[in-house]
Amino acid sequence: MTTGILFDIKRYAIHDGPGIRTTVFMKGCPLACPWCHNPEGIEPVPLLTYNQSRCIRCGACVENCPQQALRLTAEGVVSTGVPCTLCFTCTEVCPSGAREKVGRQLTASQLVNEIRKDAPFYDTSTGGVTFSGGEPLMQAEFLLEVLEFCGHENLHRAVDTTGHANPEDLMAVAERTDLFLYDLKMMDPDKHKKYTGLSNHLILENLKCLAGNGADIIIRIPLIAGVNDDVKNLEQTGSFLKLLAGVNKVHLLPYHDFQKSKYHRLGMPYGSGILKAPDRQQLARVRKQLESFGLQVAIGG
Secondary structure (H helix, E strand, O other): OOEEEEEEEEEEEOOOOOOOEEEEEEOOOOOOOOOOOOHHHOOOOOEEEEOHHHOOOOOHHHHHOOOOOEEEEOOEEEEOOOOOOOOOHHHHHOOOOOEEEEOEEEEHHHHHHHHHOOHHHHHHHOOEEEEEEOOHHHHHHHHHHHHHHHHHOOOEEEEEEOOOOOHHHHHHHHOOOOEEEEEOOOOOHHHHHHHHOOOOHHHHHHHHHHHHOOOOEEEEEEEOOOOOOOHHHHHHHHHHHHOOOOOOEEEEEEOOOOOHHHHHHHOOOOOHHHOOOOOHHHHHHHHHHHHOOOOEEEEOO
């Protein structure tokens, strides 16, 4: 039995597919989008977070750190400059939960047992389970095994993906998935690489392949003012989607910075200076332009 690394399981989710759902967040992502809402899911391994507002300045983490990588100041606990080895001893002795390990390993069977707990909600709302991240296809073997288990129990399965994945893995997942929530950030490959670190060639080819094989797909566009809301990108997006058989549902996901505190706790820089949320007029304009291609466009997930 395979094992996977998760960073969260969100119950009673209503924005990750139809009905009431359990959303499983899996670690690891090939992209590096500056607007990422789940930065704790980018790295494929467990991470350490520090919430300064919870810290009671007891010094337990400093005293127990094997590497002597921490010191206590009036503002909280800071690094001594010695590299952290991620042994997570500090999380075990922290009495306030200020220091936490993000990421845990489960077998496929253990995860299905967690998902099964919410089955009554699926039955009454035509809901199910959604695998998100990060990029769930970075743990393709584990994902396939869990999807197989869920299929045996007649659970509705959705996969939220960047589309940047091995095509063979993606098609194997498609055989065991009822719905794809497919991110489509922008059409220009150079611009895509500038903002995410990778070209969108594989993403677009995978989307064409999925559509050609009759997969049920909802396109999700994270909308960032000044980044991908321009007329040219929307024209290219609409023209591309119009040619894909059966792909006509688009969800616009307006950018917000609610995740900023996550970056601070992880000690990661946050590029909010280049990111702006679209206003109502911009959202209405984008929606109208995409609808002109015969697409069904909704705002939000």
